[in-house]
Amino acid sequence: MRVQRAAVIGAGAMGSGIACVLSQCGIEVLLKDVEQAFVDKGLGNIKRMYDSRVKKGTLSEAEAANHLALVKGTTSYDDFKGVDFVIEAAFEEISVKLDIFKTIDAICPSKTIFATNTSALSVSEIASATSRPDKVVGMHFFNPAQFMKLVEVIPGVKTSDETVKFATELCHAMQKTPVKVQECPGFLVNRLLFTYMNEALYVLQEGLATPEEIDNQVVAWGLPMGPLALFDLTGLDVCAHVNKFLYAQYGARFQPAPLLSKMVEAGCLGQKSGAGFFMHDKGVPVKGEAKKINPKLAELIAAVNKENPSANTNAGAPKKTFDVHRVILPMFNEGVYAIQEGVIDPADVDVAMQNGCGFKRGLMTIADEKGLDWVLAELNSYLYENAKTPNERFRPSWLISKLVGAKVNDFSGLYKKPVAIG
Ligand SMILES: NC(=O)c1ccc[n+]([C@@H]2O[C@H](COP(=O)([O-])OP(=O)(O)OC[C@H]3O[C@@H](n4cnc5c(N)ncnc54)[C@H](O)[C@@H]3O)[C@@H](O)[C@H]2O)c1
Structure with missing residues (x-):
């Protein structure tokens, strides 16, 4: 089946990247989130992705405009009746995903294939929220989805071979590299x-x-x-x-390793908190300068070794x-x-x-x-x-x-x- 109309649920980091990749291969995309502000943020991200390609000279302005015009933002499921394929990239919480799959199962035509971009939840469990577990598959993209080539294609226990074939062919159409991975914690x-x-x-x-x-x-x-x-x-x-x-x-x-939870307890979360194993200036390491090691690290390591002598x-x-x-x-x-x-x-x-x-x-x-x-x-x-x-x-x-x-x-x-x- 060739996909003509798709929907992406969740307009965050992954959803906007996936919507960009789908639109790039000529597929109309509905980008759905719970609030208009999140939809707008996602659409803004996609525009930036296309603008940067125009700037680099890998895409003409007209091509970028045509691709971008294929993506339509929405906060409702109203238009889901006409889609061939839905990929969910909402929060990584099983209750959220079960709710979404139950809803789309009731609205989308029986032929529509569903995919989840979950990083760690069970594809089989998510599929169980629908009346079509044979048409539900994991498609695990990597961040940033518009650049990273790999997609782990993960069948649930009831996913049909046709659905796996569909997901694999869609990956090829998106110029991605699919690899089939059987469902297991962390995938591959x-x-x-x-x-x-x-x-x-x-x-x-x-x-x-x-x-x-x-x-x-x-x-x-x-x-x-x-x-x-x-x-x-x-x-x-x-x-x-x-x-x-x-x-x-x-x-x-x-x-x-006990050091990880020790660092988290100390508020050293990495780039987002300004300090992890290295120091970060406004979230990113200063270019051209030697990386500065977090001055708290030695003290935290000493504390970990004192508390967990057997871990060393x-x-x-x-x-x-x-x-x-x-x-x-x-x-x-x-x-x-x-x-x-x-x-x-x-x-x-x-x-x-x-x-x-x-x-x-x-x-x-x-x-x-x-x-x-x-x-x-x-x-x-x-x-x-x-x-x-x-x-x-x-x-x-x-x-x-x-x-x-x-x-x-x-x-x-x-x-x-x-x-x-x-
Ligand atoms: N970030 C990564 O590196 C990465 C990589 C691979 C897979 N994933 C998976 O992709 C999914 C999304 O991750 P992300 O990093 O894009 O998260 P994110 O927080 O950037 O975006 C999630 C979006 O989903 C929306 N959302 C939440 N509930 C919704 C609902 N019921 N309906 C519609 N939209 C809803 C949120 O408003 C938000 O905009 C997660 O399952 C995550 O595990 C993330």
């Missing part, structure tokens, strides 16, 4: 990212490196930004919430240096856990991380470069670093152990997609 990208961000906090707590040293090594490894800068950008309070959620779902591999696995051990693989390995390991659970096609892990987070190289290539036997040995060395208590954040997935046992050392080679016959 956030699930992997949080293991690595959390580990960076442990490195900091253990006094192995400064925030700048950690970030610089990670960037040199091939990520667009370091984990501590990413914490500051995303908001430490938001990250603490996600960390707790993933820990509740997956257990010990996601044991949150390095306590009493000879002083080590920071090896960037310490933060990359948990992310790789989590990727293999996702593969062994059937959450993702092995060939798609790198596609997702490169298009969703801007990784300059593939995460799974680490196995090709270093060998899976090296990965397993490293994970085990961190797991058993402290003789008394294994560090469960590094517990290797059984798939890695199985492959190494079978003397398979090249992960991507083993899982290359079969060549189509005929």
Whole structure:
């Protein structure tokens, strides 16, 4: 089915970006929010997105005006009777989403496909608010939606193959890169990212490196930004919430570093509060100047180590240096856990991380470069670093152990997609 008319519910950061992308490929878009002021803000954002493209010379003024004219703001569901596709990007609260899906189910034609941009809620539960769970799918865009290529396409338990195909084709029409991810907490990208961000906090707590040293090594490894800068950008309070959620779902591999909640309690929330791991001037780091570390950080780390002596696995051990693989390995390991659970096609892990987070190289290539036997040995060395208590954040997935046992050392080679016959 070709989409001619779509609706986006929620005119915030994500909704306005998604509406912009839809209008750009010639689709009429209704942008709905609860109040006219929010609708106007969203429409203003879209205009700015198009204006900046005109300024950069990637779009003519006439093209921008034509695209913009396709987006109509609304505070009512009146025109929803004529839409082929609805994507919801309202608040991340299950009661809000259930209410929205129940409402649109009663108004939209039975053929209309519904998508949710939820970051962490259950697509299956959201779909259950409708009489058409087969036509409800997760489409998780990345921020800013008008730039980031990746869309995680997440079927709920009752989503039909046709709906997944529809969502995938729509992504292609929007010039996005869809990756199918089975429903699981954090889906793929956030699930992997949080293991690595959390580990960076442990490195900091253990006094192995400064925030700048950690970030610089990670960037040199091939990520667009370091984990501590990413914490500051995303908001430490938001990250603490996600960390707790993933820990509740997956257990010990996601044991949150106590430093994060300590920082949040101290009001250090990142760019939005003016201070996180680094200091921020009016929300953004001062360009051209060395990043200034939050002067409160040392005191907060000392307090955390005093309150949680067991959280510091390095306590009493000879002083080590920071090896960037310490933060990359948990992310790789989590990727293999996702593969062994059937959450993702092995060939798609790198596609997702490169298009969703801007990784300059593939995460799974680490196995090709270093060998899976090296990965397993490293994970085990961190797991058993402290003789008394294994560090469960590094517990290797059984798939890695199985492959190494079978003397398979090249992960991507083993899982290359079969060549189509005929
Ligand atoms: N911000 C991100 O980085 C990001 C990335 C991927 C997915 N998401 C998800 O996208 C969704 C939206 O996030 P956001 O960052 O754009 O939030 P936002 O706060 O910027 O915007 C949400 C908008 O939804 C509106 N809204 C709330 N209830 C509504 C309702 N009943 N009907 C219509 N509009 C309603 C609000 O008024 C607000 O304008 C959330 O589910 C979030 O988890 C966010």
